[in-house]
Amino acid sequence: MQENNSLLARLNPAVKLGTLVYVMLLLIxxxxxxxxxxxxxxxxxxxxCSGWKLSTLVFRLVPYTVLFLLTFWMMAAFxxxxxxxxxxxxxxxxxxxxxxxxxxxxxxxxxxxxxxTFVATTDPTRFVMSLIHxxxxxxxxxxxxxAGLRFIPIFRQAIRxxxxxxxxxxxxxxxxxxxxxxxxxxxxxxxxxxxxxxxIAMEAxxxxxxxxxxxxxxVTRVDGLFFGLVCSITTSLRLFV
Amino acid sequence: xxxWKMKEIIVMMMLAVACGVLxxxxxxxxxxxxxxxxxVGANWMFGIWVIASxxxxxxxxxxxxxxxxxxxxxxxxxFTGSHFGLSALLIGLAQGIGAEVAFLLVGYRNFNTFxxxxxxxxxxxxxxxxxxxxNGFAYYxxxxxxxxxxxxxxxGALLGGLLAKIIVDSLVKTGTLNGYAVGRQQKRRAA
Numbered sequence: 001m002q003e004n005n006s007l008l009a010r011l012n013p014a015v016k017l018g019t020l021v022y023v024m025l026l027l028i029x030x031x032x033x034x035x036x037x038x039x040x041x042x043x044x045x046x047x048x049c050s051g052w053k054l055s056t057l058v059f060r061l062v063p064y065t066v067l068f069l070l071t072f073w074m075m076a077a078f079x080x081x082x083x084x085x086x087x088x089x090x091x092x093x094x095x096x097x098x099x100x101x102x103x104x105x106x107x108x109x110x111x112x113x114x115x116x117t118f119v120a121t122t123d124p125t126r127f128v129m130s131l132i133h134x135x136x137x138x139x140x141x142x143x144x145x146x147a148g149l150r151f152i153p154i155f156r157q158a159i160r161x162x163x164x165x166x167x168x169x170x171x172x173x174x175x176x177x178x179x180x181x182x183x184x185x186x187x188x189x190x191x192x193x194x195x196x197x198x199x200i201a202m203e204a205x206x207x208x209x210x211x212x213x214x215x216x217x218x219v220t221r222v223d224g225l226f227f228g229l230v231c232s233i234t235t236s237l238r239l240f241v
Numbered sequence: 242x243x244x245w246k247m248k249e250i251i252v253m254m255m256l257a258v259a260c261g262v263l264x265x266x267x268x269x270x271x272x273x274x275x276x277x278x279x280x281v282g283a284n285w286m287f288g289i290w291v292i293a294s295x296x297x298x299x300x301x302x303x304x305x306x307x308x309x310x311x312x313x314x315x316x317x318x319x320f321t322g323s324h325f326g327l328s329a330l331l332i333g334l335a336q337g338i339g340a341e342v343a344f345l346l347v348g349y350r351n352f353n354t355f356x357x358x359x360x361x362x363x364x365x366x367x368x369x370x371x372x373x374x375x376n377g378f379a380y381y382x383x384x385x386x387x388x389x390x391x392x393x394x395x396x397g398a399l400l401g402g403l404l405a406k407i408i409v410d411s412l413v414k415t416g417t418l419n420g421y422a423v424g425r426q427q428k429r430r431a432a
Contacts, residue, residue, distance in 0.1 A: 024327065028375050060322075070272060071376075080382040097380065104377035108328075115319065115326025124320055144250040145313060148258035152321060155262045177404070180289070185411060187259055192417045195255035199248035207247070 006051030006121060013127040014134040015223040019230050020114045026238045027107050033099070036106045038241045042234060043113035050120040064112045071108045075101035124149055130217040139209045147198055151191070158187055245303065249421065253297050257310040260293035261317025268318070268325060284392040288400020291364035294340035295357040295405035300412075302422035304341075304349055307360060311337030332371050339367025352426070354406050361401025365393040 008016070027039055047057065079101065081094025128146055131137040162183050173179045267289050275283035297310035315333025319326060343360035344352075369390055372378040378386060409423055418424040 020327065021331075024331070066272065070275065074275065075377060075380060078382065078385050079380045080385075100377055100380040104380070108376070111328045112326055115328070118327060119320060119322065140245070140247065140250050141254075141309070144254040145316075147251060148254035148313070149317070149320070151255060151258055152262060152317060155259055159262065159266070177400075180404075181408070184259075184263060184408060187263075188256060188408065188412055189415055189417055191255045191259045192252055192412065195251040196248050196417075196420070198255075199246075199251040202251070203247050 006049060008046070008049055008117065009051060009121040009123075010222075011121075011226055012130055012134065012217055012219050012223045013122050014130040014217075015219060015227055016118065016122065017127075019227050020118055022231055023114060023234050024111060026234050027110055030238060031103065032241075033103050033106065035238055035241045036103060036110065038237045039234060040106055040110040040113065042237060043110045043117065046117040047113045047120075050117050052120055060116065064109065067112070068105050068109050072101045072105035075104050126215075126217065129213070129215065133213075133217050134219060139211065140207075143202070143207065147195075147202075151194070155187065155191070158190065159183055162186055245301075249301050249303070252421065253301055253306055253310055254313060256297050256300070257293050257313035258317050260296065260310070261314035261321070263292075264290055264314060264318055265321055284389050285396050286400075287365065287368070287393045288361060288396035288398070288402075288404065291336050291340060291361055291368070291397050291401040292405050294337060294364055295360045295402050296409060298340070298344055298360065299352050299357060299405060299409050300418060300421050300423045302349065302352055302426075304345070307340040307344055308334075308337040311340060311364070328375065331375070332368055335367040335371040336364040337367075339363040339365070352423070354403065357406045358398040358402035361397035361399075361403075361405075362394050363397075364401060365390075365397035368397075369393060 023039065023043070027036060030036060030039075050057075052060075076093050076097050077091040079094070079097030081096030081098075081100075083095040084092065085095060085098065086093045125146060128137070128142050132139060132142050166182060171182070173182065267286065271283060271286055274286065291311065293310040293314040294307035298307040300306075311333050312330070315329045318329040318333075325332070340360040340363055343356065343363040346359075347356050369378070378389070381389070409418070410427075412418050413424055413427050419428075
């Protein structure tokens, strides 16, 4: 979310996203554990370069170990296989499912590290700007998205307020979807009213697709170097490990 | 894109972002449930993750709305630090394409309960294709896989399509949607 001064943060966001998606594609297309582990280590190098302090990184990574264990457990206990190792209730762990569990959970962890690398070094505004200039994203869509992003904290606050209001009135629902209605309906109504105001405000200020820009993101030689280097390293990892 | 009004674009973005924030809470809820009941038991929850497409497409009723809404909701998940991260973006793309195909099949004309539920089911298909390739669903036992898939289809139709229909119809009653395609459609029906 926040930008810092690391090398990764100075790269062009669109190029960075493209590179990371390429690494993800490599991860998807391999079903060999050593390759996946090698790419995972590579992703770990990426996270280490993201310019976050070690304590912040550890703090951010702890929740993901839960997800890792969960993915591992789901594949191990519900995967198919012949040689049974352990069975309890509807859980059944076999040798094959255990091997697959390692593969899928490692791949998932590599995905997590790649996305942390991206999120930690990318400012959303710069990212959208570079999508406009490098990927020809329609301008009205892009600015609409930016306006929407500004409302994430407001929406979170709104949800909190609604829940507190429900609690103080002792409104409890029997079914989960009643809770969903009680929270989503007021949230959607207010967001529709707000978005209409925003649209009017933007049009009143002559917002239009042909416009000039304060900052115009460009693809530099460093971006090309980064793309080429990461792609060649990961591709050779994929082919030769 | 030129036929879109500014307010239609903004309302699509805002609703998609709101859905993304809801998805985030839903993802947190999903973790403990899926650990206990496994991929089958937790999948009744699936439908909520595809609600952005039918919701926005029903309000705007224009080509592309379903796809863009789902991708935007997924992007919000990415930037707010969801535990699904970049894979949320890819799966959002798969789900959005699925939902969009459903509306394409009816020629962006009949936005009724059936079409919306169909889009929820097609989003489930898109998500399943992604999970088979990426999340190793092919390694699950055949019964687990079939149960998961059928549960996702039902959940996509009910929690995705039907719920979106109910929500938008209640939103229309509040009068906030009078200036959009769905409000006009209801007014025509009433007249």
